[in-house]
Amino acid sequence: MPDSGKNAIKTHAGNGSEVDFEITFGYSERDDITVTVAGVTQLRPAAWDFKALVPPGASTHITFVSAPVNLAVIVITRSTDHPAPNVTFTDGAPIQASNLADVSNQVRYYIEEVEDLT
Numbered sequence: 110m111p112d113s114g115k116n117a118i119k120t121h122a123g124n125g126s127e128v129d130f131e132i133t134f135g136y137s138e139r140d141d142i143t144v145t146v147a148g149v150t151q152l153r154p155a156a157w158d159f160k161a162l163v164p165p166g167a168s169t170h171i172t173f174v175s176a177p178v179n180l181a182v183i184v185i186t187r188s189t190d191h192p193a194p195n196v197t198f199t200d201g202a203p204i205q206a207s208n209l210a211d212v213s214n215q216v217r218y219y220i221e222e223v224e225d226l227t
Contacts (some may be wrong), residue, residue, distance in 0.1 A: 116221030117187035123177030129160060129170050134221075136187045137195060137214055143186045146177045189218040 121130045123146065136142055139159060144151045151157050151173075160170035177183055195215045196208040 115225045117189075117218065117225050119185045121183040121185070123179060123181035123183055125179040126176050128173045128176045130173075130183055130185065132169050132171060132185055134187055135214065135218070137189060137211065137218065141187050141189050141218075142171075143188060144171060145182075145184045145186075147181045187218060187222065189215060189222060191215065191219040 117134050119131065119133045132142070139153075142153075144153070144157050146156075155174070157171050157173045159168040160172045161168055171185065195211045198204065198208070
């Protein structure tokens with residue numbers, strides 16, 4: 110199923126047997142990911158979870174407890190927490206590359222999500 114150039118939305122179709130589905134975008138926190146099947150939000154970990162227990166942003170697949178029915182529309186969406194920065198920098202403190210990456214990803218993800226709304 111095409112996603113029409115969306116940055117933070119991936120759409121799949123269930124086939125009644127497949128339980129693993131790809132996430133095609135990065136994310137900062139696991140809580141940033143929402144999954145719906147046929148328009149109904151699926152709760153984690155009761156209905157689905159990340160395929161492997163890896164650091165946030167590293168898992169590229171989700172796995173369902175039970176396979177979504179044939180032709181059910183599965184939508185994986187990222188919604189980045191944007192009101193508060195992931196990292197706060199302090200005068201005189203050393204700046205770590207990982208902190209800069211976290212901040213730039215948070216901003217980039219938010220911009221992509223805004224673009225998806227237009």
